[in-house]
Amino acid sequence: MIQVDQASIDAYTAKGWWGHATLGEIFLDMAARQPAAFAVADAPNRPALFGGKVKHWSWAELRQQTGALCALFDAQGLHKDDVLVVQLPNSVELHALYLACAIMGVMVSPVPMQYRAHELEYVTQATQAKGLISTQRLGSYLAAEAIQAMQANMPSLQWIWAYVDGSDVPLPAGVGVLDQLVADTVPWTEQQMRAHMQRIGLTANDVFTICWTSGTEARAKGVPRSHNQWLVMGESVIDAAQLPHGTQMVIPFPFVNMAGISTSLVAWLMTGGGLYHHHPFDLQVFLQQLQEHRVDYTVAAPAVLSMLLKSPELLEGVDLQRLTRVGSGGGPVAPWLFEQFAQRFGIEVINYFGSNEGASLASTPQDMPDQQQRANFFPRIGVAGLQWQSLTAQKIATRLVDLETGKDISASGQVGELRFKGPMIFSGYYNSPQVTAQAFDEQGYYRSGDLFEIAGERQQFYRFAGRHKDIVVRGGMNISCEEVENLLLSHPKVREVAVIGWPDEILGERVCAVVVPRNAAQPVSLEELVAFLKTVGKVAAFKLPERLELVDALPRNPVGKVLKRVLREEVQGAAAQA
Template sequence: MILYPQERIEWFKSNGWWGKETIYTLFANNAKMYWDAPALVDAPNKPQLVGLEPLRFTYGELFQTIDNLASQLITAGIEKDDIVMVQLPNVTEMVCVYLACSRIGAIVSPIAVQYRHHELNKYIRIAEPKAYIGAKDFNKFNYLNMINEIIPDYPCLKVIIGLGNDLPENVLSLSDMLNNSSALDTLNNYLTQVDVTSDDVFTICWTSGTEADPKAVPRSTNEWIGIGSACHQLCEVKEGYNILNPFPLINMSSIGGMWLPWLLSGGGAFVVHHPFDLKVMLGQLQDEKINYTLIPPAVLNSLLQNEAILQSYDISNLKSIGSGSAPLSPWMVKGFQEKYGIFVYNVFGSTEGIAFVSNFYNPEERALYFPRTGNPLRYGMPNYTWQKPISLMQQTKIVDPNTKEEITEKGIPGEMCIKGPNVFCGYYKRPDLTESAFDSEGYFNTGDLFSIEGDDGNWNKYMFSGRSKDLIIRGGWNISPEEVENAVLEHPKVAEVAAVGYPDDRLGEKVCVAVVTKPGETVTLEEINLFLEQKNMAIFKRPEILLTLDMLPRNPVGKVVKSEVRAMLT
């Protein structure tokens, strides 16, 4: 299934941005070079998660296992362009499914393990998968019982594959398929008749929005490589790096931020982790000699404030950490660099394809800004390009959210628009949404607010300001929730914060902050505003309402759900 227009494919390839490698061939090339090196490792708590023992694969063992699974998928009736819906926690078997599907040209559609009947019905109705792969038991829930209750309503579902023991009669065993080499001739015959290319859709991932239904985002291998290159290049992921993945392997942060860098760098191990458990994660950082990982800002803040925890583990192999989905504190980024020699990179991405990674040497800048990547000829500015290929691949501009006029002055929040070989070509089966998502120049309207920043006329940076729908408008003044959050987060009693607008008849909106305090602390609105006054923040930006929470509401991939914060206020 190729969805990208052919002329765009040829343009990207003529510039050297797209190539011929599939996800599988990237892995296979690595396997030939590093046959006996560790490649894929389970978390030690896997028995408690799914009732199975942890697995460890060398590249050679994984290569053979992928062929086994690919041949068994074909035997089960799954072929090129068939959609395989995957609902698994981060276990090595999930990575095997991805690689085997790429081997035969099947399309992976991963969904969060938190979802139940209500959400699953929506995804199946849109994607019409031929197969479903789920765990028998995870977190005290039986996913196979759920899918068997749904099957009668969806004749498209022909194959059910389960992870676990004592499976229902109609369910194939994923573990058995991984170890069964009896159909390798079937695989070889199949591959002589089918052409799997890097332009074919490899995944259909999902994103939410203001619509009632989730939006399906198809991405080819080349689109994934386009965005995976950003983290690979800008987070300085090198050959032989061991990578720990603590995010669900279902979307941009994990697939683009960690799995693709593993495939693009080669030679190291991809270590999985799920659900997030600080003690288990720190043990993996030590025992697996991890060099690169992604960790949420709140966890990094907490670790740096409780260094006794860090000193209990040997993390000397850790060279870089990606972080995002919430404001990064400059003191935290600086602290990890100065005390541990670890570079913390600010990472911003979306399922549709936006890819920003801060690559400044100065840690304070790295916490707050992103390189203003794009075509330098559009602006004719000196020192605008960056010393990485991604800076020319990804073109960007900022426009007024209402008028859509381009903003070229610094300090004015506007909607980020982006195009390039890392950006998807449109929502699956939703031409109406696709049409409204792109402008006449082919830029994708992200809905994310950024401002142009810089010094001495060299405006070569972007600063994130929030989602356009999250913009707070108080008395005609546009207030960036990100700016408020960054400032409040520096208060010594605050661990996490989310800023939202609260409806007001006179002003339109008032600024509200929902905060999670550090253990044993309490904070008042007066304390926060006195702190902001001392920082010389404008009065109209200071919060007028304080909501104290035990934890911020988050979606399955860890992003704060501000609509739920607003609902709590209401």
């Protein structure tokens, strides 16, 4: 499926920003070039998380596993443009699945392990997915059993497979043991995989993934991205972090969205590197991986970096000589953190901002050697008269727009919405023409929903000023406030509710439900709301409220809209005084 219009394809190809090689072709080329080199490995705590032994694959072994999945998908009748939903923790198998889909022309739709019936049923129905792959368990959560129980509400699914990997606990009826299916399949050879891509006419402009993101809408939106769109993002990561060939990485991002896939799959693939999986984040496991492997690049939340600086004994025995750059972001980053990592360890911190739709900014040492500036600002890329070294700056156009007048902002101190256009920006939400039309302005720029202002003595920077979209960003995961509000409104003890983000040092924000009780004498508790969402709403765990504020009324404007900014000020102010 090609979703980008031909005029854009022609323009970006003519400029050399898009090419003809697919991710599958790049993988097969790299595996042929360095078959014995290390490719991917599981985190050391895999057995406790979801079972099986820790796997450590070379590029040749990964090619063999990918070939087996290609042969299995072909035998199962998966065709180009079919959709496969994948719900797996970060693991070597996830690499093989992505690459097999890239070769088969199957659109892979990865979802977080936290998704439950509310989200999974919607995703499979929206994509009409033919198959779903998960794991038998993650910790105590029996994923395969839960998915099998909801199969009646996912009528397009022809099969469900799960990785078991040595467990003696039987899978529920109707769920295939993927480990055994792969072991019983004769893998396709490199030549067979190349021949298949040629036979089906696969191009670099075909959709490779459909990731999911939340915005102001009550349901998640599918974000299709082509091979070319992903390759531009991978190139951007490589450029920002100055990753050499053979880069060794520990990446604790979930391997299901922009941050994870652009680095753990695309940048890894383009550099022919080695990746050590990690997720969910565990500080001790993270430190163990840094100690056991000589790592060139990693990423960590600002709170984690701060903890390492304040407790230097945690890094005793860790060889950081090859670790020259660390990515961070997703929340405010203190300038002292940038300065201290550079002074103590010779490590430069890169400040990232981005979205699944492809809107991205990066403050790098190349463009912003001043660490204080790098912590507080982003380059004002894509604007005439300003020159930057980053490759992204040469390919993207941005405009800052006053949301009341619709006019462009060109002076400092005025907050507006930042909008993007370029070869890394998606072309529209999956099967959602109305939502897509609202996502782009009259000039074809993507409306990011993020508020910035112009800063710097030469007006050369953007400074993040908040969000226009009604979302909570918890640990890098976008949560639609409207979605959670609609579910909570059906609770019998809730008269009115508004969901807002509550500042958190580690996760950036946590979900806070501000509730007007139906009966003030019998107010609802946080435990009741959480239990209701788990049992009735069946939503992902990361969407559950972690704070409850009870109020007599919600602040509204004359037409009845809840004033979220006023609400945040009121409840956070009251909490500070308590």
